[in-house]
Amino acid sequence: MLQSTLLSSQVIKQAENFSSNKQKQFVACRYLLAQLLNRHLDIVSLPNIKIAENSRPQFEKSHLPDFNISHSGDFIAVAISSEGRVGLDIEFDRPRKNILTIAKQFFSEQENIWLNKQINILSAFWQLWTLRESALKLYAKGVWQMKELEIMMPAQKASAKFATEFYLYHQKLEHIYLSVCCGKPIYTIVID
Structure with missing residues (x-):
């Protein structure tokens, strides 16, 4: 595995504990996070990350920006926010069985009404799903709280x-649905 100056040997060593696919995903996510910090905030290497409340990763030093990571299939996304916390979710555009049943189970009545009026129900489903997941990830909530x-x-x-x-x-970016949720107004989105 290649070592980058953006990633510490500790990150590379952590990755070695995972299976091959998980290892690639872990390093790719950390490398993308380090690149964003370097490019947008002039942070030279990836700061130490700790697992905070509700298993939400965050930087050990509280003055650093918040971040969130999502992956779907072979795709990964990383969001950073220097203005409060951020939640991020991506989903690969793919068929999903029983979407109306899933929607009835997890979505509100108003969301289901909106969903059933859409021309492309699958696309609308993924839009709602990623918006909901990004909101849950913002507040470190689990999928069981989706009804709330x-x-x-x-x-x-x-x-x-x-x-x-x-x-x-x-x-929607080609074959990916991308949703971001913040606790403060979103003034700028930069997609690299």
Whole structure:
């Protein structure tokens, strides 16, 4: 495995504990995070990461930006935020069986009404799913808390029992659905 000046030997050593595919994904995510920090914030190498409450990774030093990582298939995405916490979710555009059953189980009544009015129900499903996942990841909540969250479509506003501040962004990039959620207004999105 190649060592980068952006990644410490500790990160490379951590990766060795994983299977081959997980190892590649782990290093790729950490390398992309290090690149973003270097390019946008002039941070020379990846700072130490700790696992905080609810298993949410964060930098050990609290003055550093928040980050979130997502992967789907062979795709990875990393978001950093110097203005508060960030949640990120991506999903590869793929068929999904029983989407209406899943939607009824996890989505609100209003979301299901919106979903069933869409021309491309699968695309609308992935949009809602990634928006919801990014909001859950922002507040370090689990999928079992998905029923406590509601996305008001098409405005892409959210409300939940566990938080009051949601600022959402969604975009489809070729074969990937990408959603970002922040606890503060999103003024700039840079997609590298």
